[in-house]
Amino acid sequence: MLLTALLLAVAVYSLTSGAVSTGLREVTARLPAALAAIFSPYDATANVAAADDRLVMILAEIRIPRLLLGLIVGAGLAICGTVMQGLFRNPMADPGLLGVSSGAALGAVLTIVLGGELFGRLMLSAGVWLLPATAFGGGLLSLFIIHRLSVVGGKTDIATMLLAGIAVNAITGAFIGLISYIADDAQLRDLIFWSLGSLQITDWRKLLVAMAVIVPALLLLPRYGDALNANLLGESEAGHLGIEMEKVKRQLIILVALVVGIAVSLSGVIGFVGLLVPHLIRILTGPDHRLLLPASALFGATLLVGADIVARTAVAPAEIPIGIITALLGGPFFLWLLVRFHRARSLY
Amino acid sequence: MLRATNLSVRAGASVLLDNLTVEFAPGELVMVVGPNGAGKTTLLRCLDGELSPAQGGVELGRRPIGDWPRNQLARARAVLPQQSTLDFPFSVTDVVLMGRIPHAANDAEDRAIAARALDLCDCARLGERAYTSLSGGEQQRVQTARVLAQICAEHAAAQPDTETNRFLLLDEPASALDLSHQYALLRLLKTLSRNDHIGIICTLHNLNLVAQFADRAIVLDRGMLVADGAPMEVFTEETISNVFDLNVTITPHPDDPTIPLLIPRLFQAGVAVDAGV
Numbered sequence: 001m002l003l004t005a006l007l008l009a010v011a012v013y014s015l016t017s018g019a020v021s022t023g024l025r026e027v028t029a030r031l032p033a034a035l036a037a038i039f040s041p042y043d044a045t046a047n048v049a050a051a052d053d054r055l056v057m058i059l060a061e062i063r064i065p066r067l068l069l070g071l072i073v074g075a076g077l078a079i080c081g082t083v084m085q086g087l088f089r090n091p092m093a094d095p096g097l098l099g100v101s102s103g104a105a106l107g108a109v110l111t112i113v114l115g116g117e118l119f120g121r122l123m124l125s126a127g128v129w130l131l132p133a134t135a136f137g138g139g140l141l142s143l144f145i146i147h148r149l150s151v152v153g154g155k156t157d158i159a160t161m162l163l164a165g166i167a168v169n170a171i172t173g174a175f176i177g178l179i180s181y182i183a184d185d186a187q188l189r190d191l192i193f194w195s196l197g198s199l200q201i202t203d204w205r206k207l208l209v210a211m212a213v214i215v216p217a218l219l220l221l222p223r224y225g226d227a228l229n230a231n232l233l234g235e236s237e238a239g240h241l242g243i244e245m246e247k248v249k250r251q252l253i254i255l256v257a258l259v260v261g262i263a264v265s266l267s268g269v270i271g272f273v274g275l276l277v278p279h280l281i282r283i284l285t286g287p288d289h290r291l292l293l294p295a296s297a298l299f300g301a302t303l304l305v306g307a308d309i310v311a312r313t314a315v316a317p318a319e320i321p322i323g324i325i326t327a328l329l330g331g332p333f334f335l336w337l338l339v340r341f342h343r344a345r346s347l348y
Numbered sequence: 349m350l351r352a353t354n355l356s357v358r359a360g361a362s363v364l365l366d367n368l369t370v371e372f373a374p375g376e377l378v379m380v381v382g383p384n385g386a387g388k389t390t391l392l393r394c395l396d397g398e399l400s401p402a403q404g405g406v407e408l409g410r411r412p413i414g415d416w417p418r419n420q421l422a423r424a425r426a427v428l429p430q431q432s433t434l435d436f437p438f439s440v441t442d443v444v445l446m447g448r449i450p451h452a453a454n455d456a457e458d459r460a461i462a463a464r465a466l467d468l469c470d471c472a473r474l475g476e477r478a479y480t481s482l483s484g485g486e487q488q489r490v491q492t493a494r495v496l497a498q499i500c501a502e503h504a505a506a507q508p509d510t511e512t513n514r515f516l517l518l519d520e521p522a523s524a525l526d527l528s529h530q531y532a533l534l535r536l537l538k539t540l541s542r543n544d545h546i547g548i549i550c551t552l553h554n555l556n557l558v559a560q561f562a563d564r565a566i567v568l569d570r571g572m573l574v575a576d577g578a579p580m581e582v583f584t585e586e587t588i589s590n591v592f593d594l595n596v597t598i599t600p601h602p603d604d605p606t607i608p609l610l611i612p613r614l615f616q617a618g619v620a621v622d623a624g625v
Contacts, residue, residue, distance in 0.1 A: 089433065089435075089436075229438075229446055229449075230446055230449055232433075232434055232436050232438075233432060233433070233434050233443075233446060234429065234432060234433045236393075236398055236429060237427075237429060237432065239398060239418070240396060240398070240422060240425075240426065241422050241447070241449045241498065242419035242420075242421060242449065242450035243422075244418050286437070286438070286439070286442075287437060287438055288442060
């Protein structure tokens with residue numbers, strides 16, 4: 001309840017703030033017009049009305065898509081972090097740790113820099129889908145490699161999986177470095193901005209692709225609450241409780257690769273959300289995944305939209321990459337959590 | 349009926365279980381004893397369906413255990429492993445409620461069953477504590493309560509098939525318990541097997557507890573079945589000496605002559621071993 005209210009407040013505030021500052025009343029007055037412009041892009045009257053009013057334009061073209069992207073990416077990253085921590089019974093797990101993010105990033109970087117040569121005409125025709133698809137491919141490939149390495153005789157060895165994640169991170173990091181080295185100046189600037197993360201989005205089609213994938217995943221993932229709870233008892237115990245853990249793990253891994261791949265392809269690598277949010281929520285709700293999963297999604301969305309407000313307004317009209325904000329806020333906060341709760345021996 | 353036929357399990361070159369055939373009936377309290385590495389845990393893991401044997405098979409109610417739908421199996425048998433890895437601070441009640449995951453009962457009923465299970469394991473006052481803050485013995489009792497909540501009857505008539513074939517498998521459930529809780533646990537298991545008609549298979553190291561409470565004792569040594577029968581028949585000075593490499597005298601219990609009492613000897617072939625010399 002509290003989290004939902006918080007989310008709504010941040011969402012509304014996000015619409016009113018930006019390089020051009022506006023009052024709440026102005027925004028509410030123009031919201032219908034902006035929505036009309038969004039939902040009927042070919043409706044001449046709506047568009048003419050929109051073009052006449054700069055704020056309607058700003059809302060329809062910039063702030064609303066950006067808010068939606070922030071919501072789904074924040075919720076997606078946070079719920080994926082929660083899932084991974086439950087799956088690995090390890091509070092340090094998150095999509096970054098597994099190499100999903102970096103695998104997705106490698107896929108995306110390859111497309112950005114070498115896309116023209118690799119895909120040629122395809123790049124033009126399948127533009128909207130290409131980047132998410134390669135990022136998902138990269139993320140899934142990393143996960144697949146890690147999964148193959150660490151699954152022996154139908155059981156997943158957690159230690160091997162974590163170590164394999166570190167190795168995959170190192171390898172993809174090296175490749176991304178190599179590609180950055182051969183990129184030209186313009187691409188390099190793209191790469192840097194993108195690798196620090198940004199919720200800037202101007203293409204509604206890209207956003208719809210992302211929502212088509214992430215929203216169903218967000219609805220599916222909370223159904224795994226019981227399975228993840230049982231998994232905390234141990235993998236055999238989960239089996240004894242009637243849960244087909246191997247199947248559940250496979251499904252969760254694919255869902256996580258999808259969400260993270262799409263999120264990375266659109267907004268770059270935004271760290272700490274997947275790690276930080278589950279910890280914060282656990283303090284509020286306790287470790288029960290049936291509550292933890294939806295609450296993490298809500299709070300992740302709130303946190304990312306909030307961080308984006310800071311990113312857009314702190315040095316307006318310029319922008320700070322949002323990955324820097326989340327790391328700047330998240331890093332010290334996480335250290336504080338570690339000190340405080342490690343001392344009390346109840347870190348998670 | 350839970351039946352293992354010609355069970356063999358190997359790990360690399362070593363034989364963990366060697367052509368074992370045993371049978372368990374609902375309502376029976378069976379204890380598996382043997383030295384470390386005798387194959388007790390391996391036997392339990394085969395019986396619960398987690399481990400697929402290299403040879404032979406396990407049947408629960410005439411159906412191979414692998415053919416049981418997982419959720420249905422989880423309502424027919426519960427398993428308490430030797431150790432549990434839970435290190436997230438669930439409340440004790442929440443841990444016990446996890447035992448209700450396979451059941452599609454309503455929340456109030458689940459809570460009533462969980463509370464009863466906690467009470468049976470002398471954990472009623474721990475209900476709201478964080479699991480991670482408990483001592484080892486308390487954690488073991490809470491885990492026991494969890495498997496009790498999983499197997500204990502809801503509506504007795506609702507599942508005739510599983511009702512006649514309910515089993516509880518416990519791997520050293522008393523290893524961290526103090527003496528009085530060890531006795532309380534075994535009295536509880538005895539009652540459950542009698543009143544609820546649950547088949548209980550339990551590994552245990554304290555042979556006097558086995559002698560006092562078990563309907564049947566199964567002695568394993570190096571993966572082989574050495575003896576299977578009532579404690580009075582199975583526990584002979586010769587068997588114990590052969591299997592455990594320990595000299596004991598076996599006398600009737602002073603309070604009940606049908607219970608054998610094992611007393612480790614202080615002298616072995618005339619030489620003091622534990623005589624404090």
